[in-house]
Amino acid sequence: MSYVFTAPEMLAKTAGDVKDIGSAISTASANAAVPTTALVPAAEDEVSAAIAKLFGAYGEEYQALVAQAEAFHAQFTQTLAAAGTAYTEAEAGNAALMAGASSAQTAPNVLSALTTPFQSLLGPTSVGTGGSNGIVALNSVAKATSADPLVALIMGGTFNPTPDPGYVTNVFNSYIQPNPLFAGATPQGLFTPEQFWPFSPNLGNLTFGQSVTQGVTLLDDALRGPTGVLTQGNSAVVFGYSQSATIATNEIRALMAAGSPYQGQLSFVMIGDPNNPVGGILERFPGFYIPFLDVPFNGATPPNSPYPTSIYTIQYDGVANAPQYPLNPVSDLNAVMGYFYLHHTYPDLTAAQVANAVQLPTSPGYTGSTDYYMFLTQDLPLVQPIRSIPVLGDPIADIFQPDLRVLVDLGYGDYGPGLNYANVPTPASLLSVPNPFTVLPDLAIGAVQGPQAALVDLGLLPQSALPTAYPYLPSLDPGLNFFLGQPSVTGLSLLSGAAGDVLELIPPIT
Structure with a gap:
């Protein structure tokens, strides 16, 4: 959002300075009038007379231009002074509005206080001072000038x-x-x-858990601080990638x-989400904890969130699409x-590639506000x-x-009706039964x-x-x-949660 700040007293001072410039132009014009328009021929011959006439004509054109300059400065001085008056009276009108001048009886007077100086400055306007039309017009202007802007708060990933501007531009344009x-x-x-x-020594010594916190x-x-986007009445879309998707989840x-405040003002977009309900590594083993590195496996991004959310995942990304059956070593x-090979490529995807992402099915009767894409x-x-x-x-790889x-x-x-749904938090399982007929x-x-x-x-x-066809194609x-x-809930999720309770007793090393 852009703002214009004015100081009426400075406008008045500037108007005075401009008026002085106009006076100086008038004085200079008067002093130059005779020398530039009444040239006497140097001699009585025809050549001297022609030269005198030529310079006299230039002098007359100069005087005409100076007269136009004087008129311009006079008009500009009046306009600048009127602007100062307009801002002063507009501030007074705003003060009256803030003081509660909202009744039908008071509104026309306040409207007049707001529009009169601008009418004198800019000419007739469509904002009247009588009847309901003027009030409707004022409401339209208020909506047009103070409509809540939407700010995209874009966070980076781990490391x-x-x-940087390139990253911000890429993800903004694509997602x-x-x-x-x-x-x-x-x-x-x-x-x-x-x-x-200890993988980011050049950035500091925060563990994963400390960094997320x-x-x-x-x-x-x-979002909600004293100068936060939502605090100021604006709207926001939060973009999180990898670690910052976990930040957004929390x-x-x-x-x-x-x-759940700020509904209707807040949305989220996540890529490479470690908390993806189906496949996120931090949801596959909920409750687990890696000591020393301080990595809590804190479960799924809430699928029942009331905030519109889009989660994008690359197939086989080990952070956001970890296997459901980890006993499969391949x-x-x-x-x-x-x-x-994949997790770092999300920001490089184009808008066309994002548009072609496959929307994953959600469970029947799902009432959440999250869409899932693969x-x-x-x-x-x-x-x-x-x-x-x-x-x-x-050739060797394709064989x-x-x-x-x-x-x-x-x-x-598998995803699909009667199979896995993207909104259902799904921890890892030990048991899978392959279908030999497939x-x-x-x-x-x-x-x-x-x-x-x-x-x-x-x-x-x-x-x-x-x-x-499959299996050449995914x-x-x-x-x-x-x-x-x-x-x-699976046996493996219960085991990982119990192990996490014990491992959390080990403090991180920093």
Whole structure:
């Protein structure tokens, strides 16, 4: 929001100074009148007379220009003085309004006090002083000039405490600006510590837990502090990435504990959310705690939040899309590789890619305000190191990738009606039952698709020969496991919570 500050007394002084300039112009014009318009020929010959006439004509044009300058300064001086009067009387009118001049009897007088000086300055206006039309017009002007602006508070991820302009612009253009809900938003980077001792020695010595705690304080102050966005009556959309998505999660919890204020003014957008209800690493093992590093596994971003929220996840990102069945070592290794190859790529996605994200299903009767999206991943992180091999990297990786995808996806549940729903907090489970009637055919298909894709990579087959089905292409519901329900409490979650209670007794090392 932009503001204009004026000092009426300074306007009056400036008007006086401008008036003095006009007087100086008038004096100079009078002094120059005779010498510039009454030139006497130097001699009686025709040439001298012509020269005198020529310079005399220039002198007359100069006097005409000076006369216009005098008229301009006179008008400008009057306008500047009127502006000072207008601001003074407008302040008086505002004071009257603030004092309670809101009744039907008082409103026309206050309206007159506000508009009269501006009418004298700018000419007739459509804001009248009589009848209901004038009051309606005043209300329209008030809404147009003081409509609540929308501020996008954009936080960085771990190791990025102070979002730079490039980062702010990228995520704003991709995740915020295209959403009609956030039309007209103004992006603003927000500092949060984003430390993770001992992996961020250049930033400080805060542990993950300490960094998140301080981040919540900073975010809450930016929203609800004395000069906070919401405190000033504005609206806000909070953007969180990775660690700052956890900060946003904790802020949502604090707001809900306080009665969920500011509904209609506050929204959230999260990418790479460690608290993603289905797949977030901090929800897969709720209650667990990593001592020394001070990492509390504090559960899911509240799916019943009343604040409009969008959560974006990249498939196989080990932070936001961790396996549901961690006894699958291939799936686990792929998720670890996903942290290194995928988790950092969220800010680089374009608006078109974000628009093509798959919206995940939510449970029947879901009344929350959160939408969940998934970016499908074509290339498995597990084989990304192979792809870095010159020339033969892609063909070799594509030979194995389809069958490897089947093995990786055995570590995940399926999304869809009657299957997993994105809004249901889902901890990790030990038990999964593969469906041989799906797994075996998919492995057989993958054994054909892999070499076929490799031949395309080598240029021996046209691009049109690339496989067009799973497991060469990714899927959210391959049906590899028998569906055993979507429990919010599992034996593994109970075990992780009990272990966390003990491990929390060990203080962090800083």
